[in-house]
Amino acid sequence: MKKKKGPLILTGVLVILLIVYFGLSSWNKKQDKKEEKETVKVTDLDESTITAIKYQVAAGEMSFEKEGDTWYYSEDKDFPLKQSKPEAIVKAAAQITADRKLEDGDSLDAYGLDDPNYSIEITEEDGTVTTVSFGDSTGTDYYVTVGDTGTVYTVASSVLDDFKTELSDFAQLDEYPSIGSGNLKKEVITENGTTTTYDSENEDQEEEIAAVAGGLGAVSLTTVADYSVEDADLAGYGLDEASRITVEATYTKNEDEKTMKMYIGSEDGNGNRYVMLDGSKIVYQISDEVCKNVLNQE
Incomplete structure (x- = not known):
């Protein structure tokens, strides 16, 4: 009667695989210890x-x-x-x-x-x-x-x-809100004691609202002129209370009404103007063109 060789062969293969497995496992452990030991x-x-x-x-x-x-x-x-x-x-x-x-x-x-x-x-x-x-x-x-x-x-x-x-x-710069014609409710500009208001509810101001919203939406607070301005140095940027222009924008975010107040100062001689947010000590530079749009100026 012939003996069945299949089970014997499978058993042999299994033994060989186990030997290889444990051999590789042992080698890897030795390598890990070697690398750990060599760390200086x-x-x-x-x-x-x-x-x-x-x-x-x-x-x-x-x-x-x-x-x-x-x-x-x-x-x-x-x-x-x-x-x-x-x-x-x-x-x-x-x-x-x-x-x-x-x-x-x-x-x-x-x-x-x-x-x-x-x-x-x-x-x-x-x-x-x-x-x-x-x-x-x-x-x-x-x-x-x-x-x-x-x-x-x-x-x-x-x-x-x-x-x-x-x-x-x-630098941890100020967070500037997302404002555009879709969520701008009102902009109030105060300069030299004179106040100008652009209201989205005023049908006669549609063009003006679109212009100032475009300007507000183009503001990018990335270029810094002074990271922590002293009060005594504000005049050098045209940002002291007597010189600056105040822009207060009312807008909506997630259906909540919010307000952003920004100050616009003097020109820097390179086509930019100095700007800072209310409550901040960082002075930024943004282009004069953007500032003119924010202020609805020609």
Whole structure:
């Protein structure tokens, strides 16, 4: 009687597959441990303990300080700082990893670390200061050292990407409402004590309402002249109470009636005028043409 070979062959295949599976699983675990072991940390800080950070990377020195739960721009505490920005910088600085740590390296000047190109200074709440210095470039990497340890690492140049910032990147600008002919109810302009009103309920003002609505809809608060203007400096922009033009627009949003008050100041000499929203300290520049439309001027 012939023996059935099918079950035996299947059993053999299953055994082989199990051996391969467990072999690969063991290899992957070893690789994970190897990679974990090879991770070299340049900084290993608890970001929640960091209270100040200063860095000089691209566009000059940038410095931020934390009081309580709030971050401030060190040079101007009134600067409208977007909190998520310094938080992201701190997170990047707290955990910098290296590609490798140099063993028995040369003196720091051999790597350009005696006079660093870039630096990051991190201060913790207990007063501890950690300074990360970046020396010469090796192509895709930088030579790096921490404080006066003398230890040299190579770090990917991409580590600096988070620090290549300008002050404008950190600004929390004012939110300007969406206004157009479909939702503008009324615009009241006050200039030199004289008030002009354009009302959407007035059938004789259809053209005027369309014109001023078009102007209001074209306003874009993106170009900043001053992030935190002092009251004493308002006159320089023509935005002091005696000089400015006040525009108060009543509009609807989701069927609710809202009001936006904006001040228009003098020209900047380049085809723009200075503008600011009521309650804000940011002075913007918008084109004179847009301002003329807002004011229904020729």
